[in-house]
Amino acid sequence: MSDWRPRLIASDMDGTLLHSDDTVGEATVAELRRWADDGVPLVLATGRPPRWMRRIREVVRTGTAVCCNGAVLLDLGRFEILEEDALPPAVLADVTAGLRAEQPGTWFAVEYGLEFRHEPVYRPRWDLDAPGVAEATLEEIVSAPAAKLLARHEDLPRDEFMRLVERVVGDRATVTNSSSDALAEISASGVTKATGIAKVAARHGVGPEDVVVFGDMPNDIAAFDWVREAGGRAVAMAHAHPDLLAAATDVTGTNDDDGVAAFLASL
Template sequence: MSDWQPRLIATDMDGTLLRGNDTVSDATVVELERWRSEGVPVVLATGRPPRWMVRIREVLRHGTAVCCNGAVLLDLAGFEVLEEDALEPAVLQQVTAELRRHQPDTWFAVEYGLEFRHEPVYQPRWDVDAPGVAVATLEEMVAAPVAKLLARHETLPRNDFIALVERVVGETATVTNSSTDALAEISARGVTKATGIAKVAAEHGVGPEDVVVFGDMPNDIAAFDWVREGGGRAVAMAHAHPDLLAAATDVTGTNEDDGVAAFLASL
């Protein structure tokens, strides 16, 4: 595959494209713009909600971003939500009730549009006082469709909690995780970064064999499986989670070492 060239570039943000200080290096911006100028779309595929895309939009101003682990397609130029695969109230009510029955100290939050709601006892780690962030009751949060349900536990070990959530949710919805905390991210059934990237790729007439995807955490596994099984390239960062490394076709440097730019420059 030494002469292989991607027709679409998809990259995770945190821990992958972004450095630890939440910035993109000049070298990475130049490399991405070089590919874009040659007609290769650059797609940001992230667990982040649209409201966390404002700063990156100032750097990478064009294209479609896959947000909320595939649930939301966001046009960066117009900052407009193009499509949303939402969790419906019936599923939200069932999942939250079952999780709380199994583990009463599970606390919830939801993402939808540019808004974030969380229970009073839920402890957000970011954007505590940001616009669009507000406290709500669980009953209020599960009464309308949402892009993503967040379930957090403050004392259980991360792996134990994620395993519990996966068992309880089963086939009802899709569970991913991209945090070192006991935080589960729950999307509608079948919705992953892979489904989001596939939609954008199809709009450009591109199949998985012509896609390179970069990532570092387990919420990237579905996208890695999609491109690897289709003949494309799944590139893990050097510091990536072991489960993601096992799904990769290639490994590049860390986000601090501009691993995404280095790999693209090598093609």
């Protein structure tokens, strides 16, 4: 595969494209622009909601972002939501009731388009006073379709909590995790970063065999499997979660060492 070149670049953001201080390294910016000049589009595939994509537009001014782990396609240039695969209220109600019954200390929040609603007891790590962020009762939270349901537990270890969530949710929704916290990210059934990237790639007439995907956490596994099985490249960061490293075709440097830029420059 020494002469292999991607026709589309897809990258996770946190822990991958971004440095630990939430900036993009100069080497990465230069490399992405070099590929863009050659007509190769960049897709940002992230667990982040659309409202967290404003600052990255200073670096990536056009194109499509796959947000909320595949549930939302966002036009970065116009900053408009193009498509959303939402969890229906009935599933939201069933899942939250099941998890609360199993673990009463589970708290919930949801992403709705450009807004965020959380139970009063839920402890957001960011955006405490940001526009679009507000408290709501659980009944209000499950009353409308949501791009992503967040279930957090402050006391259980991450892996134990994730196993619990996966067992309770079953095949009613897709469960993943992208942080070191006991925080489950729940999307509509079948929705992953892979499905979101595939939609964008199809718009460019590109198949998975011509895609390179960069990532660092379990929410990137579906996208890794999608490209690897077709002959594309699935590139894990050096510090990636062990489960993602096991799914990778390649490993590059850390995010703070501009690992994405280093790998692209090697092609």
